[in-house]
Structures are given as C-alpha cells and as structure tokens.
Amino acid sequence: GQQVMQIPQYQHVQEGEDFTTYCNSSTTLSNIQWYKQRPGGHPVFLIQLVKSGEVKKQKRLTFQFGEAKKNSSLHITATQTTDVGTYFCADPSSGSARQLTFGSGTQLTVLP
Amino acid sequence: ETGVTQTPRHLVMGMTNKKSLKCEQHLGHNAMYWYKQSAKKPLELMFVYSLEERVENNSVPSRFSPECPNSSHLFLHLHTLQPEDSALYLCASSFGYEQFFGPGTRLTVL
Numbered sequence: 001g002q003q004v005m006q007i008p009q010y011q012h013v014q015e016g017e018d019f020t021t022y023c024n025s026s027t028t029l030s031n032i033q034w035y036k037q038r039p040g041g042h043p044v045f046l047i048q049l050v051k052s053g054e055v056k057k058q059k060r061l062t063f064q065f066g067e068a069k070k071n072s073s074l075h076i077t078a079t080q081t082t083d084v085g086t087y088f089c090a091d092p093s094s095g096s097a098r099q100l101t102f103g104s105g106t107q108l109t110v111l112p
Numbered sequence: 113e114t115g116v117t118q119t120p121r122h123l124v125m126g127m128t129n130k131k132s133l134k135c136e137q138h139l140g141h142n143a144m145y146w147y148k149q150s151a152k153k154p155l156e157l158m159f160v161y162s163l164e165e166r167v168e169n170n171s172v173p174s175r176f177s178p179e180c181p182n183s184s185h186l187f188l189h190l191h192t193l194q195p196e197d198s199a200l201y202l203c204a205s206s207f208g209y210e211q212f213f214g215p216g217t218r219l220t221v222l
Contacts, residue, residue: 043155045211101157102154
C-alpha cells in the first residue's frame with residue numbers, strides 16, 4: 001500500500017530553537033493532514049493541506065505542501081515546552097477518503 | 113475532551129479471555145474507526161465504518177472482530193489474543209476529513 005515516510009524519527013531541541021519534520025511520498029498525494037500527539041495522549045488534528053505549494057500558518061507552526069504534492073513539512077519557530085509530543089503526517093489518499101495512512105511520526109523533545 | 117469516549121481505559125487480559133472495547137461519540141459523526149498504536153510502529157488503521165462502507169485492513173487477524181450497531185457506538189471484540197497484540201487501541205470518528213480521537217484503551221495481553 002501507499003506509504004508516507006517521515007523524518008526524523010526523533011528530535012531534541014533546546015527551547016527557543018526551531019524544529020522541522022518532513023513527510024515524503026513516492027506517489028502524488030491528493031492532500032495531507034498533520035496531527036499532534038502529546039505524551040500519554042491521543043492524536044489531535046492540526047491541519048489539512050490540499051493545494052500544490054500551499055503554505056498555512058498557525059501561530060508558530062508553518063505547514064507546507066510541496067509543488068509536486070509528494071512532500072510536506074511542519075516547521076515550528078522558537079519551540080516551547082508545550083510543543084513536546086509526536087507529530088504525524090497522514091495521507092488520506094489510500095483507498096476511500098475515509099482511510100488515513102499515518103507516517104511513523106517525529107517525536108519532539110524540547111529541553112528547557 | 114474531543115467528544116469521543118473509550119472504555120475501559122486500561123485492560124489486562126490473558127490469552128484465553130474474551131473482552132470487548134467500547135467507543136462512543138455524540139458528535140453527529142457518520143464514520144468511526146479503530147486504530148492500533150504499538151511502540152515504534154506507525155498508527156495502523158484496523159477498521160472503518162461509515163455510511164457508505166465497512167473497510168477492513170486485511171492484515172488484521174480474525175481474533176479482532178468489530179461491531180458497529182449504530183453511528184454513535186463502536187465495539188472491538190477480542191478473543192484468544194497474543195502478547196504481541198498489547199498496544200494502545202484508539203477509536204476515532206469523523207464527519208468530514210478531520211478525525212477526532214478518543215483517549216484510547218491500553219491493552220496488555222499476558
């Protein structure tokens with residue numbers, strides 16, 4: 001089945017540093033979603049990107065969808081301890097629109 | 113709180129036991145999902161129930177049996193599980209493209 005590769009698997013940053021996680025697919029994606037899961041918590045929807053080259057911002061978070069719609073990134077500016085968690089990209093293109101294929105996630109640790 | 117509840121939150125069972133996980137949503141959503149989350153593995157979609165279809169991940173063993181009696185309730189029936197089935201089982205629901213996850217059931221199979 002279709003897979004989305006996500007890197008890095010782990011990232012430790014000092015508070016105030018920036019952070020980026022990348023999601024790559026070998027096939028063209030119709031759209032892509034991002035979720036955040038806090039330690040001990042459950043995934044929470046952040047955003048969906050649909051258009052080629054789309055860039056969306058949510059406060060310190062910037063989401064990008066590649067021009068070819070084969071990759072996406074999530075960038076956090078000036079990380080805070082509240083940003084700790086695992087960030088997943090998810091591809092809703094597999095089979096019916098109801099099915100999500102999740103990336104392996106990037107686990108972010110923010111050191112105070 | 114996302115409006116999706118799961119019970120029990122923790123479950124320890126032997127390999128010969130039969131148990132059921134329950135998920136409930138009152139968000140007016142029309143699709144519900146079961147996911148498995150194991151350590152060091154991506155979230156794995158197990159089953160989808162929606163108005164249009166029921167979708168099964170063919171790699172899910174038959175010892176997992178879903179039941180969706182209505183659009184608000186979803187069950188996962190478990191029997192003769194294996195230790196490798198120990199994981200966090202997450203329920204989710206949706207109306208559009210955004211999925212709302214429950215807190216999960218942490219399952220340990222001894």
